[in-house]
Amino acid sequence: MTRSVKWSVLALSALLVACGSEAPPQQFGADPAIPEPQRRLVPEMSIAKPVPWNEMRPTVPQGYTISAIATGLLIPRQTLLMPNGDILVAEGRGGGAPALLPKDVIAGFLKSRGNTKVESGNRLTLLRDADGDGVYELNTVFADGLNAPFGMALVEGSLYVANQDELVRFAYSEGQTRAAGAPESVVKLPSQINHHWTKAMAASPDGRYLYVGIGSNSNITERGMAAEVDRAMVWRIDVASGAYKPYATGLRNPSALAIQPGTGTLWAAVNERDELGPNLTPDYLTSVREGGFYGWPYSYWGQHVDPRVRPQDPAKVASAITPDYALGSHVAPLGLDFSTPAMGAQFGDGAFVGQRGSWNREQPVGYNVVFVPFSGGRPAGDPVDFVYGFLGEDGKARGRPVGVTVDPRGALIVADDLANTVWRVTPVR
Amino acid sequence: MSVAVERSYPRPLHPLHTVALAGTIPLFGGALLADVAYAYSYQIQWTNFASWLNAGGLVFGGLVLVWASVALLRGERHRWRPVVYALVLLALCIAGFLNSLVHARDAWGAMPLGLVLSAVCTVLACVATWIGLAGRRELQR
Numbered sequence A: 001m002t003r004s005v006k007w008s009v010l011a012l013s014a015l016l017v018a019c020g021s022e023a024p025p026q027q028f029g030a031d032p033a034i035p036e037p038q039r040r041l042v043p044e045m046s047i048a049k050p051v052p053w054n055e056m057r058p059t060v061p062q063g064y065t066i067s068a069i070a071t072g073l074l075i076p077r078q079t080l081l082m083p084n085g086d087i088l089v090a091e092g093r094g095g096g097a098p099a100l101l102p103k104d105v106i107a108g109f110l111k112s113r114g115n116t117k118v119e120s121g122n123r124l125t126l127l128r129d130a131d132g133d134g135v136y137e138l139n140t141v142f143a144d145g146l147n148a149p150f151g152m153a154l155v156e157g158s159l160y161v162a163n164q165d166e167l168v169r170f171a172y173s174e175g176q177t178r179a180a181g182a183p184e185s186v187v188k189l190p191s192q193i194n195h196h197w198t199k200a201m202a203a204s205p206d207g208r209y210l211y212v213g214i215g216s217n218s219n220i221t222e223r224g225m226a227a228e229v230d231r232a233m234v235w236r237i238d239v240a241s242g243a244y245k246p247y248a249t250g251l252r253n254p255s256a257l258a259i260q261p262g263t264g265t266l267w268a269a270v271n272e273r274d275e276l277g278p279n280l281t282p283d284y285l286t287s288v289r290e291g292g293f294y295g296w297p298y299s300y301w302g303q304h305v306d307p308r309v310r311p312q313d314p315a316k317v318a319s320a321i322t323p324d325y326a327l328g329s330h331v332a333p334l335g336l337d338f339s340t341p342a343m344g345a346q347f348g349d350g351a352f353v354g355q356r357g358s359w360n361r362e363q364p365v366g367y368n369v370v371f372v373p374f375s376g377g378r379p380a381g382d383p384v385d386f387v388y389g390f391l392g393e394d395g396k397a398r399g400r401p402v403g404v405t406v407d408p409r410g411a412l413i414v415a416d417d418l419a420n421t422v423w424r425v426t427p428v429r
Numbered sequence B: 001m002s003v004a005v006e007r008s009y010p011r012p013l014h015p016l017h018t019v020a021l022a023g024t025i026p027l028f029g030g031a032l033l034a035d036v037a038y039a040y041s042y043q044i045q046w047t048n049f050a051s052w053l054n055a056g057g058l059v060f061g062g063l064v065l066v067w068a069s070v071a072l073l074r075g076e077r078h079r080w081r082p083v084v085y086a087l088v089l090l091a092l093c094i095a096g097f098l099n100s101l102v103h104a105r106d107a108w109g110a111m112p113l114g115l116v117l118s119a120v121c122t123v124l125a126c127v128a129t130w131i132g133l134a135g136r137r138e139l140q141r
Helices: A003-020 A102-112 A314-319 B003-008 B015-041 B044-073 B080-103 B113-140
Strands: A064-070 A076-081 A087-091 A123-128 A138-143 A151-155 A158-162 A166-171 A184-188 A199-203 A209-214 A233-238 A244-249 A253-259 A266-271 A282-287 A325-329 A333-338 A350-355 A368-375 A384-387 A401-407 A411-416 A421-427
Touching (some): A076 A421, A209 A253, A233 A253, A253 A350, A350 A411, A368 A401, B015 B044, B015 B113
Parallel strands (some): A199 A253, A333 A401
Antiparallel strands (some): A087 A123, A151 A158, A166 A184, A401 A411
């Protein structure tokens, strides 16, 4: 190899490295950078190859420890903490929207390579640690025969489960380990096509209402506006009657909901649109205002018009609320819960967000659980990595964190839908 | 009379070759019409039709390109017509492939570039079909 060839190879690889390691911009908080949309001929796709954890563990901050409290599950998504400390795990895979375009066939195949291959559980598993030693020795099926259950809530002796097509109710008494029978239907949920199938759920503090997040039926209206009736919104459902109304709209995929302790305000973690470039559009965390419109599909992050939507709607764009807090583009938040002082001084006031990780970005982002510090009931400061290392330095994915639940006794429960594991993070005492 | 010349060159196109070649016109032309309908109506189904019609045109065009390339390699190089025929087909396939990528963008993201590329493909499909079929007729007279 001559010297000049050597140098050009070096220069070329330096160029490649420089392109590859382009640092993601700081896109956190109330005023994120919103670059111009990029429209490339082929959307950026980067799917991390899944590998097992073996002896490795996710990384947690100093002073905390993590352990797997359940493995071998059938796609755990969300968890619910019962009053006696039992944990319910909702397991399943929903969706299955048909391929509409040649592109759907190809993209569907590529994305499936980053997911688990196990069959959908369609069930709730109950985990119990009777002696409080941190080992959940009981692992039993609480209910099965469900349809891709996701959101769960316990309201006055009733366990509500949001299947991908229906809200159902089980009678529940403390200490129960198996549902007494099949659940009763409360109300059907929008389920045609079900492009974004997850039905996140939270109960109002007084137990009167359930809030259910219903994702859009497309990335950006490519299945037509008729498919978006009753989609991209949060419903408020009256528990007693099953009557519902749109509580807030324009939320593309509100895949995690939680009630803020103290204020009783509903907060949502929302997955925003893809294919506008690596740094658009920021996924976000926001308080949800009754009657509020948050932009989808006409605009993002307030009044930034999405050129892919026709007909446009300037009046709706003008009314769009800017969300409270950007989490970064493509991080894919799928879990949200508020912390408690028992989680330790640094992580006591704020919200945990489980971020499943990106596909529409050359440099992957997400694949972690972050802590968003709050002060005076509002987000204050950049997110802090709380559980990470799901995407290894070798570029392979060992897990993908989704649902997060705070145990008031001082623990964070994390569902990992790639490793089919439930993790528990506790402060070292 | 040169009966031998008529029989040996050019051979009539194989019926399947003819069908695939002529089929590119309604497929790419259909994609163009569907794009125009989408541009006027904003009804998403039109752009879905355009995507699949373009994909179908690409399959037919690709088959014909292979056929024409093989014919070229088998010794018809000294004539300009088979060379131009293959080049137009190559241009058609490249434009059709770009069009498939543009149509893979969601909703109005495919426009207006998708409509322009569908028009280019339609013109190229007409030119390729003309060259492919007209030459034989003239020589057989």
